[in-house]
Amino acid sequence: MTRVISVVSGKGGVGKTTVTSNIGVALSQQGEDVLIIDGNFSGANIAQHFGIGFQDVSLNDVLEGDAYITQAVAKHPAGVSLLPASILEFNANADSLKHSLIEFLGQKDYVLIDAAAGTDEEVQAAIEASDEVLLVAHPELPALTNCLGAKKLAEQLDREVLGLVLNSVRNEKSEVDREDIRELVEAEIIGMVPDHKHVREGIALRKPVVDYKPNSEASTALHDVAHRVRGEEPPKRGIKGKLQSKIEELSPF
Ligand SMILES: Nc1ncnc2c1ncn2[C@@H]1O[C@H](COP(=O)(O)OP(=O)(O)O)[C@@H](O)[C@H]1O
Numbered sequence: 001m002t003r004v005i006s007v008v009s010g011k012g013g014v015g016k017t018t019v020t021s022n023i024g025v026a027l028s029q030q031g032e033d034v035l036i037i038d039g040n041f042s043g044a045n046i047a048q049h050f051g052i053g054f055q056d057v058s059l060n061d062v063l064e065g066d067a068y069i070t071q072a073v074a075k076h077p078a079g080v081s082l083l084p085a086s087i088l089e090f091n092a093n094a095d096s097l098k099h100s101l102i103e104f105l106g107q108k109d110y111v112l113i114d115a116a117a118g119t120d121e122e123v124q125a126a127i128e129a130s131d132e133v134l135l136v137a138h139p140e141l142p143a144l145t146n147c148l149g150a151k152k153l154a155e156q157l158d159r160e161v162l163g164l165v166l167n168s169v170r171n172e173k174s175e176v177d178r179e180d181i182r183e184l185v186e187a188e189i190i191g192m193v194p195d196h197k198h199v200r201e202g203i204a205l206r207k208p209v210v211d212y213k214p215n216s217e218a219s220t221a222l223h224d225v226a227h228r229v230r231g232e233e234p235p236k237r238g239i240k241g242k243l244q245s246k247i248e249e250l251s252p253f
C-alpha cells in the first residue's frame with residue numbers, strides 16, 4: 001500500500017522543503033521506493049534542493065491535462081523520484097491531483113508532498129491529496145501556533161497526523177520547552193533536527209544533507225524520523241556512530 005504523506009507547517013521558512021527532501025532520500029536509503037511531489041505550486045523549490053533543472057513537463061501540465069504524470073517525473077541519483085512544479089500561479093485542484101497520481105501510486109511505497117505555507121486552498125489541496133500529515137515547526141511560539149493551525153486543518157479534513165518534526169533545534173533557553181510543545185500542538189514529537197551548517201551546505205551544493213553528509217548529526221536525526229515514519233524504532237548508534245559524525249564535523253566543506 002502506498003502511503004501518501006503531506007508535509008505542512010503553517011509558517012514558511014521553517015524547513016518543510018528541507019525535511020521533505022531529506023526524509024524522502026532517507027526513506028529511499030532505507031529501501032523504500034519514494035516519490036516527492038512539489039505541492040507548493042506558487043513557490044515551488046523541491047527542484048532547487050535537488051539541483052534539477054526545470055522539466056519540460058511540470059505537475060501543472062499534468063493537472064491541466066496536457067501531459068501524463070510519467071512525463072513529468074525525474075529520477076534523482078539520490079534514489080528518489082521527483083515531480084517538480086513550475087513557479088507559476090496555479091489554481092490548485094485536489095481532485096485532479098489525486099486522479100493524476102493514481103496511475104503512479106501503486107508503484108511507490110511513499111509519496112511525500114511538500115506543501116505550501118499557510119492554510120489556504122493550496123495547502124488544503126496538498127492535505128486532501130494525502131492520507132497522513134507530517135508537521136514541521138521551529139521550537140518557537142510563532143512557528144508552533146501556525147503549525148497548530150495547520151494541524152487543525154488536517155484534522156478537519158480527517159487526515160491522520162503522524163507527528164511533529166522540530167527543525168533547526170539549537171537547544172537554547174529561548175526555545176519552547178518540549179513538554180509545552182507537546183501540550184500546545186497535541187502531537188507527538190517524532191524528531192528533532194539540529195540547526196547545523198551541514199544542512200545549509202547541502203542546500204548550497206543542491207544535495208540533501210542525508211546524501212551530502214550521511215553520518216552527520218543532522219542526517220542521523222532525519223534518518224531517525226524516517227524510521228519512525230516507517231513505524232520502527234531508530235537503531236541505537238554506539239560510539240562508532242558518534243565517531244563517524246565527528247569525522248564529518250571535521251571534514252572541510
Ligand atoms: N536543520 C537546519 N539547519 C540549518 N539550516 C536550516 C535547517 N533547516 C532549514 N534550514 C535553513 O532554512 C532555510 C529554509 O528552509 P526550507 O526548507 O526552504 O523552509 P520552508 O520550505 O519551510 O520554507 C533553508 O534554506 C536553510 O538555509
Ligand SMILES: [Mg+2]
Nearest residue numbers: 016017040045
Ligand atoms: Mg519550501
